[in-house]
Amino acid sequence: MNCIEFRREKLADPRRLSAEAVAHQSDCAACRGFAAEINENEARLAAAFAVPVPEGLAERIVLRRKAGTRFSPRLGMLAASVVLTFAFGILQWKDAGSQDYARLAIEHVMHEPESFTSARLADPELFRRVMHTFGGEMQASLGKVRFMKLCPVPEGTGWHIVFETEQGQLATLILIPGKRMQAQSEQATVGGWNALARPGGQGYYAVITDSPDSLGQVDALVRQRVRWRG
Ligand SMILES: [Zn+2]
Numbered sequence: 001m002n003c004i005e006f007r008r009e010k011l012a013d014p015r016r017l018s019a020e021a022v023a024h025q026s027d028c029a030a031c032r033g034f035a036a037e038i039n040e041n042e043a044r045l046a047a048a049f050a051v052p053v054p055e056g057l058a059e060r061i062v063l064r065r066k067a068g069t070r071f072s073p074r075l076g077m078l079a080a081s082v083v084l085t086f087a088f089g090i091l092q093w094k095d096a097g098s099q100d101y102a103r104l105a106i107e108h109v110m111h112e113p114e115s116f117t118s119a120r121l122a123d124p125e126l127f128r129r130v131m132h133t134f135g136g137e138m139q140a141s142l143g144k145v146r147f148m149k150l151c152p153v154p155e156g157t158g159w160h161i162v163f164e165t166e167q168g169q170l171a172t173l174i175l176i177p178g179k180r181m182q183a184q185s186e187q188a189t190v191g192g193w194n195a196l197a198r199p200g201g202q203g204y205y206a207v208i209t210d211s212p213d214s215l216g217q218v219d220a221l222v223r224q225r226v227r228w229r230g
């Protein structure tokens with residue numbers, strides 16, 4: 001079990017962990033801290049159900065239900081936890097200091113190498129609808145969508161998308177709702193990965209590539225072909 005899997009399981013059902021998750025927690029200090037934070041906030045999480053669900057979130061959950069068989073059966077349960085984790089993100093809002101958005105995006109990608117080798121929800125229409133719900137109108141295609149996943153992120157839940165541009169560049173796009181960046185953009189380089197985060201839609205988005213050149217090109221492509229509302 002990796003950190004992403006652990007966090008997903010912890011968020012889906014904070015009170016019941018599998019043996020694998022318990023084993024991961026005892027080996028991984030970062031996930032122990034994450035679990036402690038979730039546990040401490042149980043009462044606040046309960047209160048969070050009273051927080052109005054942001055516009056677009058319910059639509060996103062319905063969208064996933066409608067798509068039916070293309071999704072795994074566990075996603076029904078995850079959909080419920082999305083509401084919870086989203087509300088959790090809102091409660092944490094006030095505590096948010098300056099965040100290293102681009103670096104966090106790179107760390108997310110580094111923890112999920114399978115996103116580059118597996119095809120998942122590779123559906124251009126679903127991608128268009130997810131972007132629309134997040135607040136981005138596609139003016140033209142970004143290329144071929146290869147992988148889409150709703151992932152746990154520090155702020156709650158975000159979409160993790162891998163696509164291939166018409167020039168054959170492999171790029172990751174991460175959509176994080178509920179957080180406003182103060183800066184116009186933020187850039188980071190970690191372990192050969194390059195990321196650029198920008199405010200957009202319901203929060204911010206980050207583009208991640210494996211070379212500085214392709215980062216500039218893919219960033220320009222996204223800015224050209226997606227019009228962000230809000
Ligand atoms: Zn871990």
Ligand SMILES: [Zn+2]
Binds near residue numbers: 108112150151
């Ligand atoms: Zn992910």
